[in-house]
Amino acid sequence: MIANAAGISTGRAALAAFTGFWLGLAQVSLAFALIAGAGASALLFFALTSIWLGGGAIGGLVVRGRAVTLVLAAALAVSVVARVLLFAHPFSNLGTVTGLLSGGLCGAYAAAFLAERSTLWTNARAVLLHENNGFVFGWVAGALLLILSANVLAVLALSIGIGLLAARVIKPAQVIAKVVKAGPQQYSE
Numbered sequence: 549m550i551a552n553a554a555g556i557s558t559g560r561a562a563l564a565a566f567t568g569f570w571l572g573l574a575q576v577s578l579a580f581a582l583i584a585g586a587g588a589s590a591l592l593f594f595a596l597t598s599i600w601l602g603g604g605a606i607g608g609l610v611v612r613g614r615a616v617t618l619v620l621a622a623a624l625a626v627s628v629v630a631r632v633l634l635f636a637h638p639f640s641n642l643g644t645v646t647g648l649l650s651g652g653l654c655g656a657y658a659a660a661f662l663a664e665r666s667t668l669w670t671n672a673r674a675v676l677l678h679e680n681n682g683f684v685f686g687w688v689a690g691a692l693l694l695i696l697s698a699n700v701l702a703v704l705a706l707s708i709g710i711g712l713l714a715a716r717v718i719k720p721a722q723v724i725a726k727v728v729k730a731g732p733q734q735y736s737e
Contacts (some may be wrong), residue, residue, distance in 0.1 A: 572686020
């Protein structure tokens with residue numbers, strides 16, 4: 549990863565790549581959950597891909613500000629509900645629709661993240677490069693994890709998604725500034 553040569557700092561490049569990695573894992577995990585719980589069908593996979601892209605179009609055009617964080621939270625929550633429904637009630641229409649909705653929300657978050665960070669970091673090409681590379685790596689890692697366990701993949705995707713959500717909600721720089729300002733003796737526990 550050549551961060552500074554691409555026009556953004558190493559930390560920003562890593563965040564974009566990590567976000568892309570999570571999106572790749574989430575897409576593979578969700579696709580597998582849909583295929584296993586709603587029937588192995590190429591049409592279902594293409595429906596997921598189309599809805600993901602449609603969500604991306606909406607997210608890139610409409611989702612701004614705090615709504616980006618809300619879309620990420622909704623994507624995680626609906627993803628969990630979809631997996632539960634697809635496991636508990638295989639081949640149900642509700643599980644299938646919920647799984648596809650989760651894909652649309654993930655796509656919306658992907659595009660909203662790119663739009664948000666491209667504006668904040670002023671180099672859209674660099675953000676897209678690192679997010680896309682992370683996505684490809686996440687897709688490959690997700691496919692390899694399916695060989696190990698679909699459950700491990702699902703838990704890993706959820707854990708990373710929760711970490712990304714926490715990073716959006718809890719600003720690390722603000723926490724560090726409070727610790728430094730208050731003094732280390734108050735935070736020695």
